[in-house]
Amino acid sequence: MSVAYQQMYAFKSSTSWGNDSPFRLVRSNSTNTRNRSARWVSPKAAVIPNFHLPMRSFEVKNRYPCYLLFTPSHTDNEKTSTDEIKSLRLITAIKTPYLPDGRFDLEAYDALVNMQIENGADGVIVGGTTGEGQLMSWDEHIMLIGHTINCFGTSIKVIGNTGSNSTREAIHATEQGFAVGMHAALHINPYYGKTSLEGLISHFKCVLPMGPTIIYNVPTRTGQDIPPTIIHSLSSNPNLAGIKECMGHNRIQTYTQTNITTWSGNDDECHDSRWDHGATGVISVASNLVPGLMRELMFEGKNLSLNLKLLPLMKWLFCEPNPIGLNTALAQLGVVRPIFRLPYVPLPLEKRVEFVEIVKGIGRENFIGEKDVQVLDDDEFILVGRY
Secondary structure, three states, X not given: OOXXXXXXXXXXXXXXOOOOOOEEEEOOOOOOOOOOEEEOOOOOOEEEEOOOOOOOOOOOOOOOOHHHOOOHHHHHXXXXXXXXXXXXOEEEEOOOOEOOOOOEOHHHHHHHHHHHHHOOOOEEEEOOOXXXXXXXXXXXXXXXXXXXXXXXXXXXXXXXXXXXXXHHHHXXXXXXXXXXXXXXXXXXXXXXXXXXXXXXXXXXXXXXXXXXXXXXXXXXHHOOOOOHHHHHHHOOOOOEEEXXXXXXXXXXXXXXXXXXXXXXXXXXXXXXXXXXXXXXXXXXXXXXXXXHHHHHHHHOOOOHHHHHHHHHHHXXXXXXXXXXXXXXXXXXXXXXXXXXEOOOOOOOHHHHHHHHHHHHHHOHHHOOXXXXXXXXXXXXXXXXXXX
């Protein structure tokens, strides 16, 4: 049995949320300020946990002594080159799993990362949108980057999402991320409080000197497109590894024709972007579930039949904003506890039934984990509002 699956044993026995559950139901409108979690009984319910699980990892810390982990100089003699990042084809935007009180479930997280390594992923994005970096404190964020690099940094490239709509925060987080050893940074353009095109250039120029950097363009989330003129103006910087682009094939080809490394940010377009438009690969959500098949899609040549086979899964994952679908799917596969940090809530019953059929169609053996896929009842999900 693989290391990844062995690591999952430690929490499998704690994933039953039936009548003997250690949670006590209370009224959903309770004024008790100590309520931290909510059992997802449609439409509403709330619970109070009365037990405490350790936030622990059994993964061997085989890179650096703990006292060196936050010393910026500890990676000086093994810095990752920008060219190494440019060569990555399959990068998984890794999921962050939780314990019932909302803290990180590091045992489950370690198992997820190990399954990525075993199935051939080249890199992981830590604390991205899929990993719910937007729901983390910066302390949590940097801790998880440090944990990942310390445990897995010799086996897979670790790219920390240290972007922010505040340049000051982006600078500070990126300094910390490289200090704990991340191989590269992922940076989004300032969202909500949008800036001018000149402001975009100034923002990125503040973080590029720190190390290999992937810029992320996803206007549906930020409300602002990063036009090609911005990327071309930054392309001479030796630390610009490339761009994660969500604006489709034509935009990707604009970059690849000028030798700017580009990863598709859309699972459902990545096959054609890779083989018809010159993309280096994909930064993927679907590879959390089927890393082996996504590797095949990116490495082994044009494969229209496999792409067609995976499209229903890719469409299902984004039927609601990411990472709602992925969180639901991983819980149904039994590889993470069915726990959501709000404001995310699981997909409704009919979509969970649909996922079971998708798994059967693709083949359970192609998905991570060993347990049979389950529909799960509404009351098996836990929602956490304060953590």
